[in-house]
Amino acid sequence: MQPLCTAALAVLAACPAIAVEAPLTFPATAEITASHSQPMTSYSLAIGPFRDGALQVRPIEGAVDQTAWRFGADGVGTLEILAPLRQQLRDQGFTSLYECQSEGCGGYDFRYASDVLAEPDMHVDLGDFRYFAAERAGAAGPVYVALLISRSAHDGFVQMTRIGPELAAPDALTTSTKSPQQLAPATPLDAVAPVAAAPVTAPPDMAGKLASGQPAVLDGLVFPSGSANLAAGEYPELVALGDWLRADPARKALLVGHTDASGTQAANLRLSKARAESVRRWLIDTLSVDAAQVSADGAGFLAPRASNATDEGRRQNRRVEVIATSTLSVSP
Template sequence: MKTITRARARTAFLGALIALTTVFARPGVAAVVLDLPSGSRRVAEVITALDSYNLPTGPWNGEEVPTKPVEGQVSRQAFRISGGGITTLQILSPLRQQILDQGYELLLECADNDCGGFDFRFGTEVLPGPGMYVDLTDFRALSAGAPDGSEHLNLLVSRSAANGFVQIVRVTAPGATPPTRIGTDADRPNATIAPVMLPVDPAEIAEPLESVGHVILPDLTFETGSASLGEGSFASLAALADYMQAHPDRRVALVGHTDAIGSLDANIALSRKRATSVKDRLVTAQGISAGRLDAEGMGYLSPIASNLTEEGREANRRVEAVLLPQ
């Protein structure tokens, strides 16, 4: 896989910070406010009373993203920061300092290519777009933990041309004081609850691909254990081909995903075969140059639904189109 080059730092520092009542609450310790940049708005939130989360603890090592399994109340939130010009470091730096000031220990800090680029992004849990957006060439990740193990934290920061994005995942151990939610829907009317990435109309994939950077090709179906793409025309492939023909400078990675039945190695191989079959169909039936398409497989590492139900497993058997840097 090609090494993704690290984006150059951008200029123009964004000044004022405002409190969004994000707290790191520990028994016997006063709630601590984590300030996000001015113009921040919560746009996605999923809070689970008892769940598990694989906390990233290291960059992609060539095989996987090292993680530490943690359990408790899991809060997943995404924020959009209005306005261009602010860099990912300018977003993350004051947040990192606030975390350190409260006595948390850093377990991971890396940036885009140093994290592992594409492999890190798709080897970690990310809230779906449009709530969270990740530029594969311009993102930063940080993981930290309370010294007593009562809470763990992961931050993922990225940006588009017009906005900055921050994802905050917090895991509070059973018996510890749960963290206070970041604001309310009443004071942030644009907030949405986004537990999974819902597929769009197969013929309308160009807009989310352009604005979010990736999109599910929702009319492709794969049975458990099969890499064969069905016969007939697929509206999503026709729409993707139209988009690529209209934008000859664009490159797209096709990323296969599976349900959780079987071993990880087998599922990664299967998901890569599925992505390759979609690539082959775009080349042979739609006339897209093979050099503009990559095919990758993530196995079951990035589910969008529970693997405990047939409906969830079916949703997880999918191929996504990911817009690559020009």
Template sequence: MICRFVLILAVVVLALPVSAQPLSVPSSARQVSSRVSPLDSYALPVAPFDGQAVPARTIEGAVDRQTWRVDGTAATTLQLLAPLRDQIQAAGYTLVFQCRDRECGGFDFRFGTEIVPAPDMHVDIRNYRFLSAVREPDKAVSLLVSRGRNAAYIQIIRVAPPGAADLRVEVDQQALPAEPAPEANSLTARLAQDGHVILKNLDFASGAETLEPGHHDSLAQLAAYLRAHPGQRIALVGHTDSAGSLQNNIELSRRRAGAVRARLLQVHGIAPDRVEAEGMGYLAPVASNLTPEGREANRRVEAILLSDR
């Protein structure tokens, strides 16, 4: 009798509808698009671009494609992806493949896999992360996270049998780290407003090209700005006083800018393709070269904001 009751109870439990498990995006995320196909097929990437195509596993079912935009955050792509990855695994999914920009195949991977068209989804080919996961036998999810100049984007594609309960995307109450607002007259505020700024406390003696070791606050601020705006590039432009020939001063000013660039790369970890170094010699003075104070002011390095990558 007891066995029969246990069997009936088990059948009842199995017959109850299983609620979908939540997959929470940050509270600052705003849904941009949702496209649901009741019955479709999805090519789930399972490996990086192999030189010919992106290896994929085709899965059929109800396909739900959603994109989300996150404004005003300083979060990296990993900070955005990691909590979602943990939730996907907690829901019983097994990770099949994960990669970041160049490891994925860069441009070739981005254009070899399914991406919701712009402007609903933006992918910076130098700054994105991807993962795919499956829950046997017929459920799958892929996650693509990228950052642009002013916002981050999240794409979630889910596949499950029609009518089956699965992951549901909802907004979490946990806020992401906000992008700090620059002080009105700070180095980064002037760079954003004017498009260029003089890097203070990078003094060069007349004829010298070596940047002294130690902490330089202006470089720390510039590096923080670049980390908070991963889509932006800068040019460092060296300037000299008027002592010596124009050609020698152009070469000297270029080497000074190169020394500052090397410090940004080596000490602050800025990617090489985000910083250029050039020299103007004495062609763009900010003060008179007739006084010692003026000549000292003219020996400088400026940061110039370039277009987005």
């Protein structure tokens, strides 16, 4: 892996950078995985740990720009990723507001109360992440920056959130060399052709699986980043499950949440159960399923269906399953 670039190492070629006010430099292998911008809006910036059931935040108004990067990071710890980026911000005149690591931040609760871009664009290991927030006065108003750093088995992940006056130009990507080479600016978001939504397909034979005592995976569920709440949308698997339950009041089902192996089992157990409960509430509130017919629990990372050594395997392991818990009248 190439070393992390710093302001003092600007002579290194092909070191991508993004503007905060001046560019921040990243590893040469870094690729942008997600980018999101909002005009003037309200934003809650974390400036303290999650404690006593709440995240300590500072309400801010300004334009919000978020970007996530991924790059090879074998043998590189989260502090080694954070340190040069933090120093670059300090060199630009930013002063620290808050800094923490994993459990010191509040662990699971801090991660899921914070504004984090969705997996797999921004991966957060619940047992190994760092957060840094800073501010700087500016002619057009204060500027705030928050960095969230984590890693997977082989890759480093960085999310940067900037809140403040709108940036003067969108061509933030540059190359840090003695003779800077300007890269082609990103296509404006409003110029990108909309991507067609995936067709909503009929679910597999869920009733047959439930009748035979097999668990059925509820594929296609969407949970917003940083939340255990099921996103609004069409869920044919849940409709099929709701139809099956309403067809016979004697039928009962258990929803079981599962996670990948990132972070501690205690944190993953809470998350898996919270997401299963969110699915349960959707069935009750949206499909009018009798609350007594469906229950929720979590298994954390104890029952993987694929290897946790790959991104695809971890994606498959993050799921909610359903199994019939009543043997009365379970025929399809």
